[in-house]
Amino acid sequence: MRISEVAAATGLSVDTLRFYEKIGLIDPPPRDGAGRRVYDDAVLAWIRFIGQLNATGMKQADRVQYARLRAAGDSTLRARREMLEAHREVMRAQMVTLQETLLLLDQKVDFYRELEGRTKNV
Amino acid sequence: MRISEVAAATGLSVDTLRFYEKIGLIDPPPRDGAGRRVYDDAVLAWIRFIGQLNATGMKQADRVQYARLRAAGDSTLRARREMLEAHREVMRAQMVTLQETLLLLDQKVDFYRELEGRTKNV
């Protein structure tokens, strides 16, 4: 796949893909005769995964760290697992905050509806 | 309360409190004889609330918008309710992403444990 195809398939921009490569989040792909990047399909799954880490609040630096471990091979399995476990705990905490805030917003929305009803009748 | 006390009570820095005032997220409090800000206790609940909006991913600009509506009084009840309802939907989507990613991380962690066990036995 060419870079524009990867961009289309992932929703990232071409610039972002090159940027991710520069910071070490994506492995530098091989090039064709004209020096253009040629991506393997497997990159799509990887981009999707780092997208999920991103969407759940993992920082760039940590994603880069994870990518580096991944690139380093089997000796980093334990370290990778520990990173994922740590992130899992962060996510659980986020979930709690979300749930609390959802509840609070439900209350506030109800309260606003009340007041709206009342002011309409004045 | 003085600004340092509000900072201590909320976990925000003094600079951040003044910054929030500058951008309209916190109402400018009255000043004492020496020109120092004097806060009402009620600000603590408000700061806590905007902190929750922040923690659940609401953008600064939207929080400022909400603060402006709030300052404008009862005629904005409907608009405020609608903002909270919109944010509630964003949060529900976040929750789904979190849950999906949690599941995925559980699988990955298990998988890594498997591999670790295996490589240990080689």
Place this chain on the structure above:
DNA sequence: TTACGAGCTGGAGTGCACTCCAGCTCAAGC
């Protein structure tokens, strides 16, 4: 064969959300 578009590089620019700084005033304790 020439025009076009995709891709390349290094580096500058952007937007967000703070964070820090210089240089000032003031109040209170010693």
Place this chain on the structure above:
DNA sequence: GCTTGAGCTGGAGTGCACTCCAGCTCGTAA
């Protein structure tokens, strides 16, 4: 009465995560 420290202002600086740009090279279609 002098020092210390908290607070004040306007403005500059920071870190993150992109995003854009100039100026170049290629490969393909007309």
